[in-house]
Amino acid sequence: MKNETGGVVAAVDLGATSGRVMIGRVRDGALELEQVARFPNGPVPHNDGLHWDFTALYRHIVAGLAEALLREPAIASIGIDSWAVDYGLLRAGRLVAEPFHYRDERTHAGVKAVHAAVPFATLYQHNGLQFLSFNTLYQFAADNQLQCADRALLIPDLVAYLLTGAEVAERTNASTTGLVNVATGEWDAELLARLSVSPSVLPMLTDPGARVGTLSGDAQKQVGAPVEVIAVGSHDTASAVVAVPMASTNAAYISCGTWGLVGVELDHPVTTDAAREANFTNEGGVDGRVRFLHNVTGLWLLSETVRAWEEEDGARIDLSELLNAATRVAGKIALFDANDPRLAAPGNMPARIAEVLRDDDQAVPVTREAFTRTIVESIAQAFAGALHTAGELTGREIDAVHIVGGGSLNRLLCQATADRANVPVLAGPVEATAIGNVLVQARAHGWFGPDATLETLRAAVAREFSPARYEPRGGNPG
Structure with missing residues (x-):
């Protein structure tokens, strides 16, 4: 079901309390959504604080995408959006631990460390972000495993990596980390240096609408086809504002x-x-x-x-x-x-x-x-x-x-x-977030x-x- 004026895509939309996989059908400028999977999400207490059960979340995503392919075998692409600021650490290509939840109390120590290195007024001139104690840069400052990691990937980028093997950071979500320069839209090298964050831990930035990669390996087997992943406004609010x-x-x-x-x-x-x-x-x-x-x-x-x-x-x-x-x-x-x-x-x-x-x-x-x-x-x-x-x-x-x-x-x-x-x-x-996700994919296909x-x-x-x-x-x- 793909031609010059329309086709079918899948939207993975992850919220702080639940996630969904949606099918989006676009035909001659008209839009139709169908929910194929919905699953719970939320904080899980571990010995060292609040985490996400990302393993279960990813399992639900893959199962939802497999169901979407059963209903619509001609799905042209997948887009992924989620809440902001949280991330997973990779070492030798594998997830180090379940990602921390942004409401975990460790971030308070991170705030003190960051503001000791860069006063908030200076920080605001660099990144333009309001003060929220759980922004990624504060989490980084409180993360004792960051220095041992090869890469840090925000949640939607982490899902995309597990699906395709591609390591990227989509810009709308990256902008919430506090490490992107508000004027240039690129990783802020000066800020990274002052906060002792290695540039190598951050992946290449990519724009909404860009091709990320194609499902490969176990993900392709589990979902059932080598479907392409397209970057959308991966911060869920960015996708919602599109709609x-x-x-x-x-x-x-x-x-x-x-x-x-x-x-x-x-x-x-x-x-x-x-x-x-x-x-x-x-x-x-x-x-x-x-x-x-x-x-x-x-x-x-x-x-x-x-x-x-x-x-x-x-x-x-x-x-x-x-x-x-x-x-x-x-x-x-x-x-x-x-x-x-x-x-x-x-x-x-x-x-x-x-x-x-x-x-x-x-x-x-x-x-x-x-x-x-x-x-x-x-x-x-x-x-x-x-x-x-x-x-x-x-x-x-x-x-x-x-x-x-x-x-x-x-x-x-x-x-x-x-x-x-x-x-x-x-x-x-x-359903603004899912709609925005679908529309950015549809535009990337020229529909x-x-x-x-x-x-x-x-x-x-x-x-x-x-x-x-x-x-x-x-x-x-x-």
């Missing part, structure tokens, strides 16, 4: 799942003192665009709270029913700082949110529906603050915000964001014509997906 059908040049986006990535798309980075002080980041986008954004803790707060309640009850909670009940909560809504560092680690989230509320002289909600409403409104308040700051820092008057990803299905969150930001919210598509731009791809999204619209209701949201 945001921007309503205007002043539209903002929120890619909302475990995290809420709140920002605007720019042609050039903003590395002013004001941007640094506001903790805004300049991450790489597809086609050299800049994702100027701020990380806000997203639905992690809600999912961790619900998980704690389910453990307490010994039974599953219907989230849609809980959210519907939360919409009916009346009166003043208690709010907390969704980005409070005390809420970053897993475990006992309701008690820790209650502690944050009490420390801020806020009443702790008594019922679960009221507690849920507080969580959702607090996330929305954080979104609204980040949107306001993004507009100020870029001189843009934001006139709409697109919420894509799983958060676009949360009607309470979408309406609360519209109310608190006082701009219309356009919700969807929910959108020889001169297809990001705007061409977004026009295809706009034709296929009608967003839900939430208008701000005005007044005091509570």
